[in-house]
Each structure stands twice: as structure tokens, then as C-alpha cells.
Amino acid sequence: MKNLKMKSVLLFFAVLCFHAAQSATYYVKASGGNGSGLSDQDAWSFEKLKASFTTGSTVLFKRGDVFYGTLSAENSNFTFDAYGEGANPVISGFKQLGVWSKATGNIYYTTLDVESLNMVTVDGVVRSMGRYPDAGYLKYTSHEGNSALSGETVSGIPFDPAGAEIVIRKDRWIIDRHVISSRSSNQLSYSANNHYGNNMTYSPVDGNGFFIQAHLGTLSKEGEWFYDKNAKRLYLYSASGSPEGKTVQVSTLARNFVINSQNNITINNIDFEGSNTDGVYLVGARNVTFNNCNFKNHGGNGVYGIDVSAITINGGSVSEVLNNGIWIENNGSAVTIDGVRTTNIGIIAGAGRSGDTAQEAISVYGTGTTIRNCSVISTGFNGINFSGSGDDVLVENNFVDHFCKIKDDGGGIYTFNSRGTNRKIKNNIVLNAVGAYQGAESSYWEAYGKAAGIYLDGGSKDTQIDNNVIAHGPWAGIFVNGTSDHHITNNLVYDFARVLLIHSFKDLFVRNLTVKNNVFLAKLASQSAMYVHMYFNDDPSQYGSFDKNTYARPINDANTITIQREYAGGGQANISLSDWIQQYRQDAGSSKSLVTTDQESNFRFDYNNSINESSVALDGNYADVTNKKYSSRFQLAPYAGLVLIKNPVTGLIESIASGHWSDPSIWSGGQTPKSNETVLINKGHVVTSDTYPTEFRLSTEGELKINK
DSSP states (O other): OHHHHHHHHHHHHHHHHHHHHHTOEEEEEEEEESSOOSSSTTOEOHHHHHHHOOTTOEEEEETTOEEESOEEEOSSSEEEEEESSSSOOEEEOEEEEOOOEEEETTEEEEEOOOSOOOOEEETTEEEOBOEESSSSOEEOOEEETTTEEEOTTGGGOSSOOTTSEEEEEEETTEEEEEEEEEEETTEEEEOOSOTTBOOSSOOOOTTOEEEEESSGGGOOSTTOEEEETTTTEEEEEOTTSOGGGSOEEEEOEEEEEEEESOEEEEEESOEEEOEEEEEEEEESOEEEEEESOEEEEESSEEEEEEEEEEEEEESOEEEEESSOSEEEEEEEESOEEESOEEEEESOSTTSSOBSSSOSOSEEEEEESOEEESOEEEEESSOSEEEESSOSOEEEESOEEEEEOSSOOSEEEEEEOSOOOSSEEEESOEEEEEOOOOTTOTTOGGGOSOOEEEEEEOTTOBSEEEESOEEEEEEEEEEEEESOBSOEEESOEEEEEEEEEEEEEOSSSOOOSEEEESOEEEOOSTTOEEEEEEESSSOOGGGSEEEESOEEEOTTOOSSOEEEEEOSTTOEEEEEOHHHHHHHHOOOTTOBOOSOBOSOGGGEEEEEEOSSSOEEEEEEEEEEOTTOOEEEEEEEEOTTEEEEEEESOBOOEEEBOSOEETTOGGGBGGGSOOOTTOEEEEOTTOEEEESSOOTTSEEEESSEEEEOO
């Protein structure tokens, strides 16, 4: 019995010691060695860490230190964090280059041996590959499948481009990269072999553009580079002389951190930089959390994931990334991105992957997605993209500014072929849709940037778009593109060529929309408050329920709605709100602007992209399009916006009681409204009329009844 007790005690002690060893805290610093790792004085080196840390460990990296290499998680259940004072520790794939020789003119070279190269910085600034021409695109006029294109511009290329890359604008949303095999007169032949992304799905579209990169002959501007893999040389254009006095860094590792089929991992206060393809690479990972981590200067993606669940990224930033900032490519579940700032994602044409879903700031394909409190600034294509069949999606309290800078037919917030339940886009501010027509001139009838604030693309369904502020762009504010079953409510949409744009197709027709309590406000006389484009003989009265909206164009409030019938016997017509109501039996309780102005400079737009209420000072007397007066100062709620008009003209006739339209006693001023006057039926009043009053600017907070 005594021996049994002793064995039990020894076994318990052994288990306790094993558990303690498994849950130890280890220290790592740049000057560390091969010691115990249990203190700063005996800290591990980065190489020792990669060979030693185990399940259950906490690993602390010294602040201010930079660690070169790739970490691969071989275990689950561990935590990375920082210790000490200063900036976050950095895991880096950068190598600094220092010995340069002159090639010719202002071009210098140094020896470099890497499999591929995407990221080069000079004095901390991301530099692009050289390209021909220096800016814009060369036009191609014909093509052969997806293997060759031709045009008069081909013969003008001042070097033999064989072996270089051709970058082809195949469609408005596609920029593909191919390796050129040969040039013959006006034809370039190239391979289609999934070279960095999928370049096989799309073929060129005649009339679009291309340029050449990855060739020594393209170097002509400061900081441009070309990597010759065969010669193992990096060439750099430096007009100021040898680059030896500059800090030139290149990405020499594919990834900073790899988590493959591991789970229960937390990374706090660690930065990742200088990867060639992915800062963090997640495959089959579960329950992984990043807190206050920053991802900067990556040649591909800041964070990439596929077949992942319970991935959380809290705070931190993603910046200067050439493809996607955060990309969950497929099979994502319960992904949360909260409080992340992205800047300059995918803004260099020809530097991202080929194919779809490239050069986006935040892109998640899956279910249970939450994207909130993020700031998404300066993006090459879509700012936020959530797609795929999935329930429980929340895109909330985000600030998206300047998007679709190099590709378009996209949006600040975009969804495609996605459906499910409990899907919400709410309380976001989306500003400054840019669009990129250059290189896509085959769409000559759309010679403008095609970027929408919120874009509901084909096959997407059942999404609530509520209480968003969307402003400024050459195309669409909210775009409903052959989709159904959406609820569009309480949004302020301002200053787009087509403030609300609806496309309906025979095989993708629009039905079951709820469009209520929105303000669709056109700033310019050339803009449409609503634009309905039908590609077959459709009936907008079947689109769902439209009501209590404001369709405003204060600078010219006549015929603010455009109906485009693109089918035989169709045509285009600009109609008034009253015509829309009568013809299509929609928006019976909707109104036009109750104020007018003749100066674009009288418009004022304010927004609050913070979590706190803000106070805004005014320099005069203003009113909104409902004729609510503002002077001196007003308060803006979090993630809210307001458009005001200075010194507006009203001419407002208001109801003061219920009764018949023709009864002067029910109107302010004691007279019935005259043609083109602005009329308001106040709350609680019921006004009857024998016909619909089409010649007035009508707004109703009460009720208008038509005697039949």
C-alpha cells in the first residue's frame, strides 16, 4: 500500500512538472542565445525559439527588436506577446541590400538570389516595378483566345519584350499578368498558366489596354526596379547616383508566420513586415486571435486564410500591401475584424494577383462574418467585400474612403452571389468612389469611373442596408444589380451621377425590395436621384415597396428620376417624382426637396466617423432638404452625416388643418398652392384631392388621399 501511494505521488509530481514545462513563459530577443529562455537575461534567439517552443507556452518578444525569419506553428495552444519598452517587436522578411554596381546611365544593380520578388522599399517607401509606358495603358485592338493580343502600339515598344510580363486590363474588374513568349510585328504572344493568381479565366476584351513590366528596358523613373532571376540581379533606377547611401530593402521570405491546422493561438502586440506573399498565412486554423498587430509592406497579402474558423483581428493596422490587406479566400466561419485601419492596399496596377478578388482591403468569403469599426483608406479595388452563402454577417461602423483606384465595377462595400439570413450593412460612412476608366476603353459608352458606394451585385440577396452615409462619386451611390429581397432603409446618399441605381435583367430581375425612409440627394443638375435601367420590358411596380423616401435635387428639382429601357421599343426618359408615383405605383408617401438653390457652392456636407457625438459650427443660415433649419451649431451622432444648403429658397406652403386640397383655409397664407410651389402636408393632417397634384413639389408627413 505504501509503495502504491508513493508511486501515485511520483506520478502526480511528474504530471505537475510536465504541465509546468508545457505552460512556461519564454523570452526572445534579437541578441538572445541558447539559454533557458526563462528571463530577459537568458532570453532565446529567434532561431532557438523556432526549434524549441511547445504547446501551452507563452512567448514574449522584446519590444524594439526586429527578428528576421519565418515562424511556423507546429503546436496549438500558445500565446505570443511583447515585453519591455518601445515599439512592437517585428517579424520581418526584409533584407537590406548594400553593394551596388553601375549598369548603364542611372541604372544600378546588386546581387540577389530569391525565387521571386514582389516587395522593394527605398528609404521606407514602397517602389513599383518599372513599366512601359510610364503611366496609362497601350491599346490593343484584337486578340486570339487567351494567348495573344495585337495592336499598332505593340510594334512601338522600344525593346524586345520576350520574357517580360504583360499586364492586361481584361475587364473593368480584372487586371491579369502573363509572361510574354514572343513579339511578332503587331502581336504579343503570352502564356496563360496561373502565373501569380488565376490568369486563365478571362480573355482580353478588344479596345482595352496593356502595359509591360519586369524588363530592364522599362526602368526610367526614380526608384523603379527589375529583378532578373536568371542573372540573380536586382536593377534599380537612381537618378541621384549609386543607391549605396539609401536604405534598400527587399522581401526575401514568402511568409512571416504560418499556422497550418493548429488552434487556440493568441498573438498580441507583434508586427509583421516584408513578406513576399503573405504576412500571416492561415490554413485550417481555428480559434486564432490577433490583438494590436500591424502588417506593413507585404508583396502579397497582409493576412491570408482559407478553411478557417473563429479568426479574430482586433485593432492594429494593415498598410502598403500590394494585393489584399486581409483576405479569407474561402470557407471562412466566424471571422471578426474589429477596429483595424487599412491604408494603401492594392493601389499599384500590375503588382497584385491575377483574377478575381484581388487588390481589396478586407475580403471575406464565408459565414458569421463581422467587420466593424474599421477605417479603410485608399484601396485599389473593393474596400470591403463579403461574399458567398452565409448567415449572420455584420458590416457596421466602418469608414471607407477612396476606393476602386486602379480597377472598378466595384464598391466601397461590395457583395456578390451571397445570400443568407441576418445580413446587415449598417451605420457605415462610405466616401469618394474613384473608379478607373483608363485601360478599359472598350466600355466607351461608360467613359467614367464605375465605382459604387454600396454595391449589391448579381446573386446577392436578403441584406439590410440601413442608416449608412454614402457620398461623392462619378457613378452610383447604392447599386442594386439584378438582385432581390434587400431592405434599403434610412440611408443618406449624396452626390453621385446615379444616386440610387437599379439594374434589372431578364435572368436577374429585381423583386421584393424594401426602399424606405432614405434621402437620395443629387448635388448637380446632371445627376439623377434615382436611375432605373431595365434590360427587358420590366415593370418597376413589381420591384417591392418604395415609400417615405426623399428624391432631392435642389439645384434643379424637375424630372429627377431617369428610366432607361434598353430593349427594342424602349428608350430613355427623365420623369418627375409624381410621374414615377402615377406610372409605377411606388413612393406614394415620398417627397422632393422642400428647398432649392442655384449655386453648387451652397451645399455643405458633414459627417462624423467616430464613436462619439460631434459638434459642428456653421457660418450662416442653412436648411436640409426637408426644410429643417440650422444655424450657429448642430450635433452629429456617431457615424452620421448631414447635407445642408446655405441660404435656401423655400416658397413653402404648409397644411394647417385637414381638408380638401382646393380649400384655401387649410393652407398657410390662406391660398391654395400654385404650380411649382413646394407643398408640405404636416403630420396629423389628411388632405384629399380629386387628382394627384403633379405640378407641385410635394412632401407629406401626414396623409394625401386621392378620391376615386
